[in-house]
Every structure is written in structure tokens, then in C-alpha cells.
Amino acid sequence: MVSFSMERRKWLACASALCVALSSPGQALSEDKDKPTAKQAAPVPTAIVTFQDRGGKDNKLTGAKVTDLLFAELVAKPEMYLVDREELSKVLAEHEINLSGAVNVDQAIQVGQLTGAKIIVTGSVVAVESNLYLVAKIIGTETTRVLGASVKGKTDDDLGRMVEKLADEIAETISTKSDLLIAKPVTKEDRLATLKKALGDKKRPSVVVSVKEKHVTQVVIDPAAQTELEWYAKETGFPVVDRFEGDKSDADILLVGEGFSEFGGRFGNLASVKARLEVKAIDRRTGRVLAVDRQTTVALDLTEQIAGKTALQEAAAKIAERMLPKLLDPEGDKKGKGKKK
Numbered sequence: 001m002v003s004f005s006m007e008r009r010k011w012l013a014c015a016s017a018l019c020v021a022l023s024s025p026g027q028a029l030s031e032d033k034d035k036p037t038a039k040q041a042a043p044v045p046t047a048i049v050t051f052q053d054r055g056g057k058d059n060k061l062t063g064a065k066v067t068d069l070l071f072a073e074l075v076a077k078p079e080m081y082l083v084d085r086e087e088l089s090k091v092l093a094e095h096e097i098n099l100s101g102a103v104n105v106d107q108a109i110q111v112g113q114l115t116g117a118k119i120i121v122t123g124s125v126v127a128v129e130s131n132l133y134l135v136a137k138i139i140g141t142e143t144t145r146v147l148g149a150s151v152k153g154k155t156d157d158d159l160g161r162m163v164e165k166l167a168d169e170i171a172e173t174i175s176t177k178s179d180l181l182i183a184k185p186v187t188k189e190d191r192l193a194t195l196k197k198a199l200g201d202k203k204r205p206s207v208v209v210s211v212k213e214k215h216v217t218q219v220v221i222d223p224a225a226q227t228e229l230e231w232y233a234k235e236t237g238f239p240v241v242d243r244f245e246g247d248k249s250d251a252d253i254l255l256v257g258e259g260f261s262e263f264g265g266r267f268g269n270l271a272s273v274k275a276r277l278e279v280k281a282i283d284r285r286t287g288r289v290l291a292v293d294r295q296t297t298v299a300l301d302l303t304e305q306i307a308g309k310t311a312l313q314e315a316a317a318k319i320a321e322r323m324l325p326k327l328l329d330p331e332g333d334k335k336g337k338g339k340k341k
Helices: 002-032 063-074 087-092 105-115 159-176 190-198 224-235 306-325 330-341
Strands: 046-047 051-052 080-082 119-128 132-140 145-155 207-215 253-266 270-283 289-301
Touching: 002 207, 002 330, 046 063, 046 087, 046 105, 051 063, 063 080, 063 119, 063 132, 063 159, 087 105, 087 132, 105 119, 105 289, 132 159, 145 159, 190 224, 190 306, 207 224, 207 306, 224 306, 253 289, 253 306, 270 306, 289 306
Parallel strands: 046 080, 046 119, 051 119, 207 253
Antiparallel strands: 119 132, 132 145, 253 270, 270 289
């Protein structure tokens, strides 16, 4: 009787363990299937620039084909976030930037600032006798680091297969070496400390900030960019006049601008939103424009609204870093340019 009872308990224990083993994976999968993976949680804003053709008359249109195929391959990868091709072309045309496989680091930085891309992928298609090489340059617009990826084949090989292999190499490089390509996040405290150091002990003019904001298809509840600009100005010693409660005539400089944010896509549970902010500083007494700046950023969050606010906030912080030092001695920059001429 005792022996039977012990055997029964052992059997029940084994049965329970088996049930747990069978149910746990399913439960974990159910709980995690909607959660973004590490890669999904941080898709990298990437711009693809047309590949350059090199070698032979028959190779004239291959670069454009490779670019199109590469976009199609990378856009399907959850860890990638590609800048829309039409939008990229529009931005480049507006700023008269002509890019090809020979894009340099300075151009990459400029494109990154205008489009929000943290990485630019470009390269060349090289035909040497019967061999065909697809050579990609992967440029970090924040770190200025340049990494490479390449695929070798024959001129009569399936181009689609070659591009597929190249896309895998590019995605793997970005995934495993992102620390070399993407700048580490800067804390607000560090950013403020750097800005204070740049400003020094010079007298600060008083400012009033007025930035209009909108999120495409939705009503803006609170002015994220305006608040961020006011915060940086106040924390670095600029007297800030409230645009509603204060008297604008008390301000030396007007900071005016417009910002908007727009939904980009979803990666797991995260919403990707892109924002663009434009700000100019005006001498209130003379009406002279002292400085003009713009910034495009991309942000991720669980909700579209918060992501939009975060993107505008980050854009405002970057503009504050560059613009506030220019307000201390507006004539200095002008004199400096005169000397160069």
C-alpha cells in the first residue's frame, strides 16, 4: 500500500512536470510573440543612395537595378527602417545634393541631418572581365565610420540572388557593429553641460520662443519643441519671456519656428514617427535674421503620439545646441565670414 502510494505520487509529479514542460513554451510564445525583439525595438533609420556603375558598357544600368533590389530586400527586414526613396530624392533635390556611390562622409552627415538617417548605404557595381562585384559602403552619419560589405559573382549570375546575399551582409554588419556606426545616446545632463561650456560667461540676451507644431492627422496637445527650446535657453542662463503672459517687447531675440511629426510605421509594438523642425532667430529691434536651423529626427515609442513628441523634442535639443551659442555674438560670425572672403 505504501509502495503503491509512493509510486502514485511519483507518477503525479512526473505528469505535472510534463504538463509544465509542454505548456510553458506555448505560454512564453503567446506572451512574447507581440513583444518586439531586440532588433525590432531599435530599427535603424537608413537611406539607400544609388550605386555607381563601374566597368564596361553593358554595366550601365546595373547600379540602378541593384539599388532598387537592395531597397526591396532591406525594407522587408524588421531591424531596418528605410527612408522613403521619393522623400530622399525630394530632400536631395531641394538642397541641390547629388549623391552616388562616391558619396563622402561630409555629404553623409548632411543627408543624415536632413532625413533623420543614421546610416547611409551606397556603393558600386564593378564588372571585371567575366566577374561582377557588388561593393557596399555603410556609413554612420553620426560617427562618420565607414564599413563595407561585398558579394562576388559572374556577370551572367542571377543579380537578384547576389543582391539578396549583399542585403544579408549589410543587415548583419549594421546589427553586429551598430556601436561603431551609431553614436551612443547623449544624456540631457551631458548635453546641457557641453552647451554651458560652449556659452561660457558671456552675457545672455533675453529670448521669447514661439514654435507652431502639428502631428499629421492629429491634434497637438502640448508644444514639445517649444518647451524643449525654452528649457535649454532657461537652463543655460538666457532670460526667457513667456510668449503668452510676457511682453514680447522685453525680449532681445525672437526664436520662431514650425515643426511637424508624421507616423512612419510599426515594428512589433513600437510606433516609428519622423519629425522635422525649423527655427530661426530674429533680432526683435532690427528684424534681422541672426540664425536659421532645421533638424529631422526619428523616434520610437509604444504610442504614435509620444513618439511624435519625442522626435520633436530631440530635434529641438539638437537645434538648441547649435543655435544658442550663435545668439551671444551675432556679429562675430558675420565678421568671420568677411575675413574668409
